[in-house]
Amino acid sequence: xxxxxxxxxxDSEPIFHVVDEHDHPEGASTMLGFWIYLMSDCxxxxxxxxxxxxxxxxxxxxxxxxxxFDLKLVALNTTMLxxxxxxxxxxxxxxxxxxxxxxxxxxxxTGLFGLAFLGIELTEFAHMIHEGATPQRSAFxxxxxxxxxxxxxxxxxGLVWLVTLMVQTARFGLTTANRRRLxxxxxxxxxxxxxxxxxxxxxxxxxxxx
Amino acid sequence: MxxxxxxxxxxxxxxxxxxxxxxxxxxxxxxLIGFGLSVILTAIPFWLVMTGAIADKAVTALxxxxxxxxxxxxxxxxxxHMNTRSENGWTMMAMIFTVIMVVIALTGSLWVMHHLNINxxxxxxMSQMP
Numbered sequence: 001x002x003x004x005x006x007x008x009x010x011d012s013e014p015i016f017h018v019v020d021e022h023d024h025p026e027g028a029s030t031m032l033g034f035w036i037y038l039m040s041d042c043x044x045x046x047x048x049x050x051x052x053x054x055x056x057x058x059x060x061x062x063x064x065x066x067x068x069f070d071l072k073l074v075a076l077n078t079t080m081l082x083x084x085x086x087x088x089x090x091x092x093x094x095x096x097x098x099x100x101x102x103x104x105x106x107x108x109x110t111g112l113f114g115l116a117f118l119g120i121e122l123t124e125f126a127h128m129i130h131e132g133a134t135p136q137r138s139a140f141x142x143x144x145x146x147x148x149x150x151x152x153x154x155x156x157x158g159l160v161w162l163v164t165l166m167v168q169t170a171r172f173g174l175t176t177a178n179r180r181r182l183x184x185x186x187x188x189x190x191x192x193x194x195x196x197x198x199x200x201x202x203x204x205x206x207x208x209x210x
Numbered sequence: 211m212x213x214x215x216x217x218x219x220x221x222x223x224x225x226x227x228x229x230x231x232x233x234x235x236x237x238x239x240x241x242l243i244g245f246g247l248s249v250i251l252t253a254i255p256f257w258l259v260m261t262g263a264i265a266d267k268a269v270t271a272l273x274x275x276x277x278x279x280x281x282x283x284x285x286x287x288x289x290x291h292m293n294t295r296s297e298n299g300w301t302m303m304a305m306i307f308t309v310i311m312v313v314i315a316l317t318g319s320l321w322v323m324h325h326l327n328i329n330x331x332x333x334x335x336m337s338q339m340p
Contacts, residue, residue: 032297032300032301032304035297035301035305036304039304039307042308042312043311043312043315046312046315046316047315049316050316050319050320051319053316053319054319054320054323071256071259071260072260075252075256075260078252078256079252082248082249085245085248085285086241086242086244086245089236089241089244089245089289090241092236093236093238093241187290190285190289190290191290193285194282194286194290197252197278197281197282197285198278200252201255201274201275201278205255205256205259205274206271206274206275208259209259209267209270209271209274
């Protein structure tokens, strides 16, 4: 019996190596996997939006959105993020044509717009905290800083990732792996812009209407 | 190289153009259309709220929300290149699942907490204070 089994295994050995393993090139499932990560990230933001929705009206006799928000600054911030989205799109288009210099240039411009966004947001935060509107002040401010701060943190990590990939591209060129990584970051970056639509609508615009 | 990298991003093996791969890049035209629409869809709500063009705040809020929803769809199509074919439809399935979860979580939380607030014993209501 044991002999028979051994023989069978030896004879049909190739069959036991499931063909699936070698059918897909490296990274074939990365895009779907990354998309599912983005969807889970989307759930994190949904929870933060829900928290803000519930607590957003609890000012604890503190400042309200109307006292704190400057819509001109938010509009400028939105413009920065929107411009960084389109420049990242241009980076993808030049990557498609394997023009490494132009890709790097567009990535750098994207990074600068991202930095401008972060700078404006941090200025806004600093201004609010200076006026005493700290996260500890009221439930509204706690949920505000958590939601907007989490988005800002995502942009920060996106920038770190962007610089990493620029160095990678500079050193190793637009290899298949680097292209895949740049496409993942592209999805991440555009996703952050989508989340920002929710932020400026729910937090800032509806906050001013409250 | 180009077609190689394309084959990686989609389960369909016989394509070589941009517009077939799910996660593939769009064209310059599609990016510009998406950007133009986004600018318009961002400018209108900001203008409405900043100038108070519509006196009724509820109407303004409704328009702002609708425009945001439209803009999210625009971003999904033109920037994230969402379609029903990419990865054999699994990206779309994942997104539909997420949207359902988000809707349940958001509406559920807001609805339950709103009713809790209404049914609370009348105490000192901080939010009514100046």
